[in-house]
Amino acid sequence: EGRYAVIFKSAGNPFGEKLMDGFEKAVKEFGGEAILKAPAEPTAEAQIQMIEQLIAQHVDAIAISANDYDALEPALKKAMRRGIKVVSLDSAVNPDSRDVHINQANPELIGRVEVQAIYEMIGEEGQIAVLSATSQASNQNLWIEWMKKELKKPKYSNVELVKVAYGDDLRDKSVSETEALLKTYPELKGIIAPTTVGIAAAGKVLTDKGLKGEVYLTGLGLPSEMAEYIKNGVCPWMYLWNPIDLGYLGAYAAHALVTGDINGEVGDTFNAGFLGEKEVIQAGEGTEIMLGAPFKFDVVNIDKWKEVY
Amino acid sequence: MLEGKSKGLFNSENIQKIRELGLITFIIIIGFFVQLRNPSFLSLENINDLIKNTAILSILAAGMMLVIITRGIDLSIGATLALSGMLTAMTVKIYPGLHPILAIFLGMLIGLICGVIIGFFVARTSILPIIATLGMMNVFRGITFLVSGGSWVSAYQMSDGFKNIATGSVFGINNLIFVAIIIYILFYYFVNYTRTGRQVYAVGSNPNSARISGINVSKILCLVYMIMGALAGLSGVLWVSKFASAQSNTAMGYEMTVIASCVVGGVSIAGGRGKVSGLLSGVLLMGLLDNALPLINVSPFWQDAIQGAIILLAVVVSALVKRSVDRKNLMRRVI
Amino acid sequence: MSEYILELKGITKEFPGIKALDDVHFQLKSGEIHALMGENGAGKSTFIKIITGVHQPEQGEIYLKGKKVSINNPNDSKKLGIAAIYQHATSYADLSVTENIFIGHEKIKQRSKRLLWDEMHAEAEKYLNQLGADFSPKTEMKALSVAQQQMVEIAKALSTGARIIIMDEPTASLTKSESEELYQITEKLKDDGTSIIFISHRFEDTYRLADRVTVLRDSRYIGTWNVAEISNEQLIQAMVGREIKQLFPDKKADLGQEVLKIEGLGRMGYFSDISFTLHQGEILGLTGLVGAGRSELCQAIFGITPYEQGKIYFQGEEIKIKHPLDAMELGIGYLPEDRQEQGLILEWGLEKNISLSALDKVSHQGWIDNSKEVDMAQLLAEKLNVKAKTIYDLANSLSGGNQQKVVVAKLLTADLKVIILDEPTKGVDVGAKSAIFEIMSDLAEQGYGIIMVSSEMPEVLGMSDRIIVMREGRITGSFSREEADQETILKAAMKKKVSLKAKNK
């Protein structure tokens, strides 16, 4: 019973595909109908159209990974006025335009853990840089905030964040940005790339330039994309969460909202299939549900995961 | 021949030369400032990177120049590139043993087919290039999504041989650069030393006379789009090999960069004009901007505006140069 | 094996709205120079294009050395050793002279198929020098003057080494000396056994050069004569079919006061130091050779192109004309030289075409009043005897002559004082011609001042009260109707101030 829709940022992205798989899996478990959508290009405009189409279909809930933090607000509000439950996951929308957000991993955790990782890799001192996605990606910007906070700690006194570069999640741009980093900062010892395209591009550059062991790379990447560079040691380890579980949790949260088990208030708890009990917690203005800590991929487990996504 | 010299000042080569000189000086000036800001700019490594990253652009630009010379335009190359890249990568994934050379030919073949389709529309059904390529852009892109089923082909799924296409090198020259050089030698020979090459210019310069002097116009048009397609296909393989990853949204909107570098290189949208040397300087400028702006810490938010402004500047200047030359030609007519 | 290298029988060619050729015969002996004459629109160029395979005839056969051949495209004729210099240059503005000369039969290395530029440049240089031209073969075509472009066309024909060379008005834009050089080349070719078909409106060409002459009139074959045996008068008779005078209404011009006065008008590169006056009811003939700058001059007066020096006075006071609209509002109208390119919108009906230049007359506050528009169009179209079924017929469905009448009708929508007619009879058949002449003299009688640009000697002589001759952008002669005749005008038209060589130093 019930029709549940998920909208991802854009089509043709393995992460998204897996996320939607997880979503579908959950919906099947509690016996609803799953609708999977993803625009051809990652724009808010396209997602608004899709939301309207879903409203017209009278779906019960929409789970969305937003291309823009604010721009979807009117559309989603309209949906909620029509009694449709709205869940954002992976990439959030502002609290006003959602019932609850599914947080793949605590942004604070992500930010801090990545800094700690690079700190360990470069031997506790030296210059590091960040290679981010598009300059307006809300996730990345939030994580970078936390990295900077972490870096304030005294133990990082002799680690220097020299630049935040933007590869716009384009291969060619990410490559030239990385190369520019290496030339501009010959002393550079580490790169944090909290974006799947960026980290893979960086990995490629470091591999080609044979900088393994001189410049270290970590961040958030797809196992399949990064397997190569984790095994050749350019990127000793990196993090990501499991998109399947993320989608899965999203679906269950939506279901809980629809059935009225929860209404997105802090403290609400509900059963999320094999993920067990989940609780709604405060997050800034709004509320969210935490999937868990970011998952660490390294030489040991990468072969298993690269096949998955 | 003496007068010949005296009038030489106004012959076609020189008009071009004036433009290119302007462009080159422009490039040098930019380079100079970049060097001041960041000494590593003129390092051998960076030069190498610059050329390597511009190689693919330059290959595409060569094809686009032919298209534009025939008064056409091709918006579909980005999609063609993605399609051939994806299909080739998937093939490599299934048959890791596939010889790189074969992979390249496969990519070119796929591109060629795309080109043939467009060539057919433009030459035979007299659909305007901009429409035909606009439509096929959507189609090719869509097909890429479908065949890939939304998943990417990642580094670990590609044979080393395939990845080496982009990273390997011949007598110390990176393969990408090497391929580009080969292409340009052939290209230069084609446009300047073969009949067909010149006929491309003739068709663009004056289609009606072309018919009267018995040139098979629609054949030439077809050919031009086939070449463009094949080069886009080749670029697809190089691209995928370079970044060791095939995505369905590869090179979205890249066609604009290519067209821009042609226009800046003095290839006239009105058809009939365009020289390899000019094209190269145009491509160089584009590549330089991509390479230099990050180097001198230009805020990423300024890069578009700077590019746009420079393109506009370049075309306006070239227009003014052309005017002054025409004016001189008139003055020569003592009335 | 016949004595004729080329023979055409019963050629008929129709264009939409006009029969360009009607059962035309033609015989070319090997090694002769054969003149082809006839009025504008007689069908000469079309006939040529049949031979060169640009057009295919509806009926008729072509025999080469007695063998029947079919020429379906320019390449066929090229293979058969036929080369042509077309009347309207078919050049590639963006390409170099050498390329224009060798396009289609480039010199290539045997095996590698590589173009041999050096050889081509050298040979091009050779031909150009033969022709006494002095510009480098590397020059870009668009940098050349009309005359120079004409030379390239000739060089092109020479370079093919053809056995039959066709020249469509090659001398039209050449000076006497240039023509003389062309004559010598032509004769040299003839001595080498090449046969030449030679089209020209200039009788001297025919008498100086040709062995035999074939005349076309109204797209029909009239006859072929040995040049030695036919007099100028007979020839004109054959071409026009009657005494020329009959073609022109005899109008007594009673000149009113002066309407237009041009003083030292000049535009760099096109014309300079042009001065003349025009009176009400006067027809001023402006003649010269193609490329003399007449159209450019008229266009400057009409505000199409700017002029740098000089003044224009209209009805006494000086005026500045920046845009055709200014001219039209003052009462100056211009009938452009090329009716299809500059005069009409071929895909439009008559009514829209006629009203275009007077939209404000058929509209209030920008809203078009269709009934007004149609009525105006109908009135004018009928006054000018345009042959059309409805007022909505598309312009390109009309014959050349009627198209021309429509363009005239456009002029009459405005109440004008001065009308400039640029080649008003270009490519229109005899009937339409006399109609246009009638309209002209009517207008003159109503007090319009008329400037008529024309390359056609007879009509200049027949129509004008005064005749001004231009050469290379300068006025080289001005005659009253009485003192003017073919000879004096031609002399003026040929008069050379600066030699082409000197010009380029």
Next chain:
Amino acid sequence: MENLTSSVEKNISIEREFRTKDFFLQWEWLLLLIFFLIHIINSQLSPYYLNTYTLLDATMTFLDKAFIALPMALVIIFGDIDISVASTVALSSVIMAVAYNAGLPMVLAILLCLFIGLLCGLINGLLIVKFKELSAVIVTLSTMTLYRGIAYIILEDQAAGEFPDWFNFPGWGYIKGIPFILILFALFAVIFLLLLHKTTFGRKVYAIGNNEVASKYSGVKVDKIKVAVFTLAGLMAGVTALFLTSKMGSTRPNIASGYELDVIAMVVLGGVSTSGGKGKIIGVLLAIFIIGFLRYGLGLVNVPDQVILIIVGLLLIVSVMLSNLNKK
């Protein structure tokens, strides 16, 4: 002028003879057919499709870019093209937002938005007529990059918004159950219909598109008209910016990316030939609703976007091919 020629025989009729064949061969009929086909198909595919409520809402999803299609039709009738419109949308939207956040009253901010659009268009127009050597493609190609670039300089990675609540009315509001955007679009559609088909201005636009030279010889101020039309395109881009911004409640430098191609597709499908001189507003309107409803309907049955992409692409080419055929 009275006794111009002695014999004036009345022989030219002013009655348009009605040729059934030509009448029904008109492009617009084909479009109308497609239009209905799409509705039939869609209503077969989705149970939710065929009710006025859905259909009206559907228009909200695609009408924003449609405003640009109207002037773009004029531009293409010239035989020119303007690919800078999307960037113009972005720039005027961004400037509006920034100005409002800087304390400018919303009403003025809206006017500013329109003005910026107009300005961008004007710049294009002037560049195009002043530099005849440069085709509109080149000029708008570079201003496309330039305008969006400026938008990026202004807003960098920020989003701007926080508009007053009433400002989401344009994008989302209804009047008597009819979307406001639909009403306003209908208004503009009528205006352009009259402008192009009933006024001297429109007549001149066609004239220039058919034969620029002849138009000039006939006293048409070609340059003035061209500048006017490109300015109009900019202005309407401003209008689109208003609706889009209102729709999203906030703005970013990257909004409306790729709109130019959608718009061009609409116009071309509407039967406006890019070789100039031909095309009717009615055709463009039909095309707008064809593409719009097609996309919407397919979306309603959750056809993957990529497939929709292909369908639209093919529709474009096939229809243009058909129109070429029926010309012959």
